[in-house]
């Protein structure tokens with residue numbers, strides 16, 4: 177198989193974990209006889225530095241012309257004082273919108289081999305295995321107006337939570353389809369006792385549910401969900417929710433595993449290539465020190481192999497290699513217990529490659 | 533001291549725990565020689581049943597004419613199918629707005645005596661002690677428009693996140709004042725990398741901080757806060773945030789203690805009486821069975837004694853009585869370990885009264 181992969185390392189540790197991803201892709205291509213072509217583009221702070229904008233047109237073109245996009249991370253203190261519209265995060269938001277990445281898929285799993293790093297009691301978290309499906313191109317992130325105003329002579333500000341019903345439908349349908357391949361349960365999270373958008377969300381979930389008689393639909397209020405995720409994480413299989421709730425809940429869910437450095441994500445496009453990225457950020461505090469955990473990025477590669485290229489065996493090989501090195505005790509600093517001498521980003525990637 | 537207290541039991545277990553509150557208030561009035569006059573009003577579903585509205589004018593008048601308001605809980609499946617504007621929750625939202633309850637104060641503590649019910653590891657949660665200050669009368673809860681629309685022939689929906697700057701100022705200032713009485717640190721939570729309202733929030737927090745040179749201000753993004761609350765809860769002292777973020781984070785923080793049945797809250801008014809309520813809901817599943825934990829309500833009474841009446845010694849007596857019965861092993865079903873025969877709501881209230 178021949179595939180063209182756009183790689184956007186971005187900022188901070190994004191650069192380092194992207195190299196880890198390529199290490200693994202090369203190993204996969206050798207073992208399974210595929211040809212991967214890599215095209216590199218800039219996004220985030222590094223793009224601002226070079227082109228004055230966090231997502232240059234040619235980066236976008238390069239993504240659109242590829243079969244899948246791998247993204248590292250964006251942002252850093254260097255660009256924190258810039259005006260809103262040229263901040264690194266804008267690059268991320270813009271690529272989501274431009275590629276119509278409507279469903280962000282974040283699997284969260286408890287790994288027995290690194291159980292010591294979860295802040296939760298073992299009895300509570302053991303066996304937890306869920307996927308958070310987050311709407312990614314609507315809601316408060318993109319609604320207009322989003323601006324300062326004067327009302328009755330008083331300084332005020334407004335942001336807008338806007339959704340089209342069909343934007344709700346497609347992401348909820350995605351979650352139901354995913355549930356048919358798992359345990360068959362969808363938890364739709366909203367704030368229907370307060371928000372009109374949530375009431376439409378809930379109705380829409382009911383409508384989509386009628387297309388999937390074998391999937392069980394459950395509604396949960398977002399405040400309760402924030403609690404239940406920690407109290408009883410095993411109750412969840414597929415969670416689907418709107419953009420901002422998904423942002424909060426998926427980061428919260430990451431604590432079940434214990435480190436952001438373990439968690440991959442896929443962003444599914446309505447028409448173009450999907451985008452894959454670790455859920456961690458650019459981690460300025462450890463950037464450039466070859467210390468970041470590349471596993472989140474490498475598991476994102478596995479998701480890409482499976483979801484964009486249909487290479488199921490290859491994806492499983494990568495996932496198993498990760499499991500294997502973890503079980504053998506390999507640790508980067510984020511997942512090491514005290515006293516263990518941690519591997520560098522590069523060493524961890526090499527060990528996973530060797531296990532492949 | 534003579535005080536008039538409006539009691540709004542509301543629905544479900546709200547009725548039962550309100551009786552527990554009065555048991556304790558009576559004990560306090562006897563031991564310390566105060567006179568408490570109770571006036572009862574309806575709110576929520578029970579008000580809908582009797583008056584067709586979740587917050588009748590006379591309930592509101594009764595509150596305005598009192599020195600403090602004690603609220604049980606509102607809501608239940610019986611009223612879930614009613615149209616939005618006469619749902620029980622609307623009564624809650626309306627009383628918050630009408631009494632200008634701008635700051636919702638929720639202390640969250642780890643209780644060593646019931647450590648077994650926290651889903652977190654002891655090493656992580658031990659010693660956690662924080663207060664979440666939530667803005668309560670603005671943001672997405674009250675912004676207009678909040679309605680269905682048709683845009684370009686497509687069904688859509690909009691909710692509005694609106695704030696006046698002075699609404700931000702007063703609640704943030706409240707949090708800073710509170711921090712001066714505690715460890716002197718405020719964590720302001722926002723989503724400043726996406727929302728314009730959060731950028732104004734952050735600026736406002738900086739401005740208020742300059743009035744409090746002895747308080748340390750830290751900013752945290754809401755997604756990160758949802759993670760940090762569980763990973764490292766001891767880092768927090770006072771958290772301040774806008775309405776919906778506060779709704780989510782304060783419910784999430786409740787898992788540190790392990791049961792909603794333990795957690796009180798105060799809602800501070802800009803001009804009228806404050807309102808005190810447990811953070812749990814009406815719990816329809818156990819309502820009417822004399823099984824609810826009255827401690828959240830009883831600790832709300834303690835907050836009222838301290839914050840509205842300045843009765844510090846009395847408040848501490850109530851809090852110590854609660855600690856004492858917990859240490860002695862008294863448990864309602866929500867905080868009991870398996871095998872322990874739980875107390876009823878009434879029995880727990882009586883034990884706390886006896887400890888007074």
Ligand SMILES: CC(C)[C@H](C(=O)O)[C@@H](O)C(=O)O
Pocket residue numbers: 265268423725726755
């Ligand atoms: C960087 C930020 C804009 C982004 C978001 O809020 O979506 C991040 O938190 C994420 O979850 O990918």
Ligand SMILES: CC(C)[C@H](C(=O)O)[C@@H](O)C(=O)O
Pocket residue numbers: 369370399621624779
């Ligand atoms: C019942 C609901 C409207 C309410 C809220 O969201 O404010 C509740 O969750 C709370 O936190 O008091």
